[in-house]
Structure formats: structure tokens, C-alpha cells
Amino acid sequence: MTVVELKGLSKRYGKTIAADGMDLRVEEGEYICILGPTGAGKTTALKMIAGLIDPDSGKILFDGKDYTRVEPEAREAALLSQVYSLFPHLDVNGNVIYGPRIRGWEFQQAQDIVDNMLEMVHLNRRKDALPRELSGGMQQRTALARALASGSKVILLDEPLRALDARLRIELRREIRSLVKALGITAIHVTHDQEEAMVIADRVAVMRYGKVVQVGTPKEVFDTPVSPFVANFVGQSNFFKGRLVSNGDYTVVENDMGINVKARPCQLPVGSEVIVAIKVGNTQLRTEEGFFLGRVERILYEGVTIHIDVMANGKLFSAKLPNRKYEEFSPGDEVVVGWSPDEATVFPMPEQGLEEELRLE
């Protein structure tokens, strides 16, 4: 219902830069995930949108209007924090009705909305429970209902699933999305979990060092990353350092093992130092065609996929294959490592080196 725009937002705390000229546009009714490692400035960004932190410079627009200095209570952007922040002295009903009441709605009207909302999150039977009497998942759902019942046009979710068990997260992330979508509100969701972002978001904004590095649909961000960092952060990748040999239908790179590998065409000049990234899920292990030989180090059965580590020329590569291939490999096997060239991406060598570029923390 509301378009949210961030224009050149910056925020510093002493020497730490939490936001460094951040730009983002969230469309009406869109569900966007801000994905990034700890310390990327995700939470700061969210709190600036909520009005809880003043940016040093830059603008925040809601539907084109400047909201940068508007007090939080006037923004109609409800925040759901990772610790839920349910008011400990109020029961479930009291928590959820808090927003409508504080906005001065009629009691009956407010209660109707709350009843409806509690029904949607399956908590209508626990109305009288205090937050501490609820399980983690129920607390999470109460917090969600509270944020949604307040009549806000934007919902801001700060790692809403972080405190929950892994399996429960999988269950709840779908629930959150369908609820938010059903109400048609604009949602901005912050997370460090790439799988969560892929599953829940219409678009993903990858953040690092206070900047948005890439925005796109989950498929765009996964398949066509703009930097080695994104390639590695959104799904793991294997990397090769090398020198660009030729451009054409595909790019040929001579890697540091002296082997030519192929990748998607790129605009970089021949002879330049480059990085080739290939998702572990797109790395193939075959017996005949491919780029180079390796020896299977270990095989882990992980469920939908199997994880195979291959040692080639003293370097370790990983591949994730469908689980039906489990019986085809055993440790010590010689395999050919390869991939289809249009699934590999070429990047210019990062100035600060590959290792620094890939740092996760």
C-alpha cells in the first residue's frame, strides 16, 4: 500500500559506518528481504525506516513524501524485532490490541480486528496467556499479529525467525509470507539466512558494509551475482583465480592451475586478472567431459542433495548433487570436474583480494 524509498542514507557511529549511501526502492505491496552478514548495517537500515534512528544524511520517502524526520508513531510502519518485544505485563490479547487502542480506535472495532488476526495466526485459544507462558513459535506469531493489527501500511521484520529452532523456521517462514501477502502490506524483512530470503521474498537486496550491492528476484541474485561476495553468500560457490584468455560465445579463462575453463561471456579485456565463480550446486562431477581431473575426498549425504569434496591440484572443490547419485561415487574415485559455461560467472579480480572479498564476518 506504500512505496518506500531510501535515498543515499548514511549513518555513522564513531568510526563504524552502519549505512554508507544506501539506496533502495520498495514497491507497493512488495515483500523485500534485506540479506547480509552480521554487521552489514541491516538492522540500522530497518530502524531508520521505522524512525527509531536518525540518519546522518539522505532521505526516506513514503509514497514520495519526505518522512526522514517524521516521528516513528506517525509513520505507520510497525517493527517486529528479533526478540519479539512482547509487552511482558500484557496478555496476548492486550499485546495485539495495543496498536489499535493507542491509535484511538473504537474498542469494539479494535477487538474485532484483533480477534480476526489471532484467528489467522491460530492463537485465538491463547488470548489470555502471558507472553512468558507461550512457546517461541507462539510468541513469534503473537508479535506478528500485533504488528499486522496496528493498521500499519508497512511492516518491518528484523530477523523475525532468528530465535527459533531450524525446523520451526522452515514452517513459519511460509506462514509469515502468506499472511503478509494476504493483507497486501509492503514488507521489509531483514535476515542473514539466504535460504530464508530466497523462499520468502519477491525481491532480495544483498547488503554489505552499509550499501546495497545487488537487488533482484531470488533467481536473479542467485544465478547472476554482481560480485564474488554475492556469488558466495547466496549459495556457496567454487572460485578460480585466473587470466582471461578469450571472449566469444563464452569466455575462456586460464586458471591458476594452468587449465582453461569456460564461463558466461563478459566485457572484461583479454589478459586481465579475473575470478570465475561457479555455484557448488551447478558444479558437475562426471566420468568423461569436463575441465580437469580430481579425486573424491569425502561424500556427505545431506538429504535432497549429497555434498562431495574433490581434491584437484592441491585445491578443494565442492559439488552438491541430487541424492540419487549417492551410490555412484566413493572416496578415492577419480572424477572430471565440469559445468555448463552459462552457469559460471567471470568477475574482475577484487582490489582487496579474493579472500577479503569473500569474508563473511
Place this chain on the structure above:
Amino acid sequence: MPRITLNKVTMRFGDIYAVRDIDLVIKDGEYLTILGPSGCGKTSLIKVISGLWIPTEGSVTIDGEDVTDVPIEDRHVGYVFQNIALFPHMKVAKNVSFGPRMQGRTKEESKETADKFLKLVNMLDRLDMFPGELSGGEQQKVAIARAMASGARLLLLDEPLSALDARVRMDLRYEIRRLVKELGITVIHVTHDQDEAMSVSDRIVVMRNGSIVESDSPMKLYRRPNNLFTAYFIGETNLMEGMVSDKDDRNILVKLRDGTDIKVGGNRQFNINDAVVLSVRPEYVYTAKEGLSAKVVQVIYMGSYWRVVTRAKSEDKVEYNIPKHHEPPAIGQDVELVFNRKMSIVYRRPKEGIAEAVRLE
């Protein structure tokens, strides 16, 4: 080399049983993971093994020697805590040499040992830093080095990765497994994260409500779980209610709620008219000309495949995967689904209902 046996271990707080009658043997050099949702008793169990807690009943033996009453400092187990628990006032080097010093070794010897283990976890360049100056992942690596430097042959990992970012967790779990396998030590690892358990373990023990549900290798637990809860908790699965309508000597026929008959291999212990639950993992669901009718409600890009969520005529939610290169179906489209006969598993329908049988908290 230790072999650990738990005999009828029970841990009770007042009337509440944290764990009840646990029998378990951990083989020498085994990497065993105790997996279960919050409150299943897994932490109690590891605390009993470590000696931090003394069990209410039952005994713990290490290499045949009863250690139930041996104080923790004499058990020679390495313990890695969920909150990492590096001593904040000591530098990395001192943290790691603390163990050897306590064993009465000289300063020089202790330093040597510390260096050796810090090298193993690639943290040698962090010797002179305080824990607060390290990132979460680095801290946990130091904590693992510290636990092993005390000369422990048994390593207990108490949710070692749960405080870390999702992406860091993913890298670290492969690293932990590599490390302990290199050193050949026995590991007991506690976690609620099924992905993590699948990646690191030789064997997984699934726990719920203070008891062991079942235990087996990751592959067996994924392919042929004995228990409905395991099928749901490890990996993802489609659960469909039905009734056995026919059987011959190789297959049984399960009639779903809309009347569709599904042929399932094996499972001959069931009789006609038994109420059952059919469990099929999404990668074993395919589209065909004729089968279970369903309507597509959501399509999610998962990186290496598409996940299609459907609402079947039988009222069940059924999901399936299609390769990434295929065009995914449109939302609202009708599809016909069939199931891999060998990979479909049938369970007796639980009296308390499916939702209760797989409840996570």
C-alpha cells in the same frame, strides 16, 4: 580411545523428566549427533555425559569405567559451549593453553600445545587478540581448539553453531567435521538444526520429549525413517492421510481422501482398511498425465531447483521439485501428481492426529 555407554540414564527435576531411561552406546571415533527440537532433553543428556550434571538414575561409563560420580575436571572431555564461553579477560593464546596448564604442564609445553591446535583451526595469527576482538565464527574455532588442547579424546559440542550467522554456520560445519576426523576423536554434537546434523554426522540420534525416537546414519534416516516424526523433522516431506484399500505380495494401495489410489511398494505389514499416513519427499513427486489432481499455489526458486507448492484435491498440501532449467508451472495451473513407488513410506496414522505427532514445540 573412548567408547561411551549410557545405561538407563534418567535426569529428573522434581516431577519433570528432562530425559528418561536413555540407553546409548557411542563407538570409538564416531561422530554422533543428538538432534531434536527445543526441550527434547538433548542438552540434559550432554550435560550428564560431560559430568556437569549427575544423573538422577542410571550410569555413564567411558571405556568400561563407571564415571557417573567422577567430577567434571577429571573426565578429560572437551566441551564447546553454545555461547562460546571463551574467557573474556584472557588472550586467545592463554585461553587455549589454559587446559594444558591445568593438567600441570609447564608454561612452555602448554604454549606449544596451544600453538599446535590453533594452527589446526587456522587461528595462529590471532594469538594476541582478546576474544571480543574476534568474529563469532573465529571465536568458535578458538573454543574448539581450546577444548581439544586439554588433551580430550572426547569432544562434546553443545549447539556450537547456533549463535552464528547462517552462512558462517554452513562453512564451519564442514570444517569441524574435517578437523575431528583428522584427529580421530570421538564427538557428541547436540543440535536442533537438521541440516547441520545431516552434514556432520556418522550417526544421528533423534530425540523428542526426553526419549530417543530412533538413531541411524543420515542416509538411512532420510530414506527410510522408521518414525513419522523423523520423516517430518529430517528433510522435508509431504504427509497425506489415507486408508489401505488393497494389497498384494509386492505393493499396497493407499486411498487418499479424495479417492485417488496410490500404489506403494513394500509396507506389507498393513492390512486393508488400516488408517495410514503416506510420506513422500518432494524430490520423489513427479507430474504425469494422470494421478493426484492438484492446483499450483506457489512457485519458489531454490537455486538448484524450483519448488512447486500445490493444494491437492485430497486436501493435502503437496510439494514437488523440478530441475532449474525447466519452465515452472504458472500459479493456478492444474497438475497431476504421481509418487515414486519405492520412496513412498506408509505409517500407521497416529491416534493423536498428524499435527500433534509432528508438533515441534
Place this chain on the structure above:
Amino acid sequence: MPMSLTKRIDDLSSRRDIRSGWFGIITLFFLAFIILPTVYVLIFGIMDFQNLSNMVLDDPEVMSLVWGAVFTSFSLALIVTIIDLIVGIPMAWIMVRKQFRGKKLLDTLIDMPLAFPTAALGFSIGIFWGLPVEAPVPPGALGIVASPYILIMLLHIIFTYPYMVRSLSAILEQIDQSYEEAGMTLGASRMTAARTITLPLFRAGLITGFILCFARSLSETGGTFIALITVGQADKFFTGPTLIAALKNDLVLGTTDVEAVLAVVSIILIITAIIFLLIIKFVLGRVGVPFDKVWPRWERVLSRGAVPKAKDVVSFVWLFAIVIIPSFFIFAYLLVPSPADMDWSGLLDALAYSFMVAGVVTLADIVLGVPLALYIARHKDKKLAQAVDSLVNIPLIVPTTALGFSLALFWTTQGLVTNLTVLVIMAHIAFTYPLVVRNVAGAVMEVDPSYEEAARTLGAKPFATFRTVLFPIVRSAVLAGAILAFTRSLGETGATVAVSPDANTVPVYIIGLMNTGDYYLAAVSAMVLIMVSFVFMFGLRYVIRREGGTY
């Protein structure tokens, strides 16, 4: 229409300029009414230096009296604090790390001395340990301490003990037990783990405990003075604060200019107290506990068997023999036959007066202290808030007698306030205000700001957020602060006497009775004061228990 009033405040609170203005006013009040009067005597000393110099500083007889008293105060405070530290650590350990039946009772017992008005305590100690001159001695008294120094030491140990145990256990509770557990899984025995891991992390608690005990011992007046009166030493043996009390009661130096001497004593006490406490903070912050060396073997021996048990037993014996029994000894007066004629009216008047003062003081503390606490707790990144945070401690470490004198001097010399009761109330506000601010600010800091943030994003204006979310959460801390302020005001002697010995609070009334030899009535008054304080303390504990664990 109260609804529209809160709504109007809600609306105003939504404006940034109004919020800044409001915090500005509160800070200004704090500086002008609490801090400035407290240290005014220093300014007075500088301005009037010539006069003070002529009257006091050049008089060797007076100066030796002053320096002797100040030295006694400091040496006493130091010894008392060190003893507290030695017996406090094991007790804190027992309270935090052990589970046993009767722990709640023990918890209450440790807090007992906090509820005892020191005036009553001084009397009790005087007759239990000391050799009273005139006061009738109830059966069971030991009467073995002839030295006033040791007597006062025994007294001070009692009321500082809870401060030490409390601040040590507060920190110990915060130190995650998994550090110790980690140490033990690495092969450290219990004692080694405690010494090398927990103790170094403990430093903050040690410093707080040290400063609290030290400041309390340094500033205590009533109990010390009464104990000295009981054993007939009030005009011969002085600590800094009792010297002021003695001067005010015309017990010494009849001829000299009393005001000038008082000013000098106050200045010396304030300056030395601040300097000394800064030194403590600095020194304790640096000196390490020896955790580098390890003696695994013999520490292992010490960790098992009889040694830890013996340590626990000594802790308990100390609590009962040194702290609890001597404190309660005053109730033995019930065994002494009462004189025929008893005049209760004086006591009732004094009680009414004390209650009135304490009530007004508490109300003012809450109304003016909670906003300042909020400011300190929620603007930690602002320089001004940090400065105010440190300044709040000043009235806590300045001896209350010096504070009272300074404050009275400030308002009377300016001719702004001359009413005695108003002065007494202002003095009491000055030393209880920090208690409320500290308590509430501490509680607010513990509350995750995300509660308020959530409320704001749900549409609540800042004052509405405070009313509906923060206040209900910290209500028990506000109440605890209020009760603390109330009992401290009720039991305070030093500040009141320093303002004027004619202010008719109960402790001052008791001193008066003792000076006229009316010991039985004094004892009864002390008992009544104890009972009243106990009622409040149990109320406090009830409130905290009931509200505890809400978040």
C-alpha cells in the same frame, strides 16, 4: 478531564524540541538543587578562605582535633571495607552459586541491617559489646570492648556488610556460569576455576562493593554518635561526621567559631572522600588478581572435602555472631523493667515529623528522579547524560553530615530558604535522590529498548510509550527506589543534625533522650523505629518478589 490531560502530554511528547526542553529542565534541577548545594561548601571555603584560615587553620589545637577525626574516619572505613570484602566473597558465592533450603531466609537476614536505622543499631551495639556508662544493661550483654575504635568498627561492619554482599552477588550473577564450567571441563578444579576465571571478571563488583562500603562507613553519623554516647565517649573520640554532630550539639570547643570549624571539617571530608574514592577506583581497576600462576594440585585439595565446608560454616557464624545477634540485642531491653512514668508524646511527635519528611522526600524523589533516570538510561550515547550519570554518585560518596552542612549553608547564606523543615527536606532529598535515580536507571537499562521501539512503531507517542509499556515493566524498581529512599530518610541522623540539631526527627530525638540520660525511652524509640523500617523492608521484598520474573 484527566484523559485529555494525558493526551495533551502525549502530543507534546511527540515533539522533539519539547522533549529536549523537558530533559533540560530536569537536568538543571538536578544540578541546581542537588549537586550545587552539596558541594557549595567548597566554593564557600575558597571565597572565605582568609576568615577560615584565621579562625581555624591557624589554630593548632582545633586542627589536630579535625585531622585526628578525619584520619580515624578513613582508617576505619578502610579496615571495615577490607573485612567486609574477606567475609563477603564467600557469602556472595553461597548466595549465587548454591541452592539449598532456607536460602530465602538467609537472603532476608543479610538485608536486615539495611532496614535497621543506624541510630538504633548504634545503641544496640553500644550496649552489647561496649561498656555503657549510665545506660542500664540488659542481661546477655557481652561488654568486652573497651576501645571506642573497635566498637565503632564492629558497628560499621554490620551496616556495610549487606552492601558488600549485595554488590558482589549482583556481579557474580551476571558472570555466565559457563565460563567456570568451561574451565572445569578443561581440568581446573572448582577453586582454580573460581580464582583464575571468575575473580578477574569480578573486578567491577569489587569496586562497586568497595566504594559503597567505604562511602557508607565514611559518612555514617547517627549510629556512631549514639554508640559513642552510650559508652560515654562522644566528647572524647571522634570520626569526621561525629565531630560535626558533636560541634552542633555543643559537646566540644565551646568557645571557638563553630560554623568555621564545621566548614573546614566538611570541606576536608568532601575533598578527601572524592579523592580517596577516585584512587580506589583507579587502583582496583589496575591491580590484577594473580591468575597467571597455577597450583593445580593443592588447589584441587582445597576444592574438596572439609575446606569448602569450613569456609561456608565460617561465613554463617560471622553472619550470626557479628551481624545479626548484636543488631537485635536492643530488643533485650524488653527484659529491663520500665520506669514508671513514660512520656510517649515526644516520640509520637518525632514519628509524625519523620514520616512527614520522609513522605515529602520520597514523593519529590520519584517525580523528579524518574525522568532523570530515564534520561541517563536511554541517552547513553550523549555526553551530557554520561556526565550526569557520574555526577549522580557525588551525593552518595559525600558524607551526609558534610552534605547537610553545605546545603544549609548554601540556602541560608543566600537567604533563599530559612525554614528549618524545608531545609531538612531538601537535605534528605539530596542524599536519597541518587538512590532512586540509580535504582530506576539500572532497571531501565535492563529493559530491552525494543519494547519501547515496538510501541512507537505501533503508533504510541513517547509519553504514551512510557505510561503503557516502560513504566509497568519497571514499576517494581520505582517502588523499590521509593521504599529505599523512605527508609533512608527515616533513619538518617547526620544530615539532619548538620542542618540543625533542633529538627525533631526520631533519630535526633533519640540522641536528645540519650543526652538527657533517658535511656529506656531511647531504647523503646529505637525499637519502634526498627519495627517501622522492617514493615517497609518486608513490603519492599514482597513487591520485588511478586514482580520478579515478569520479564
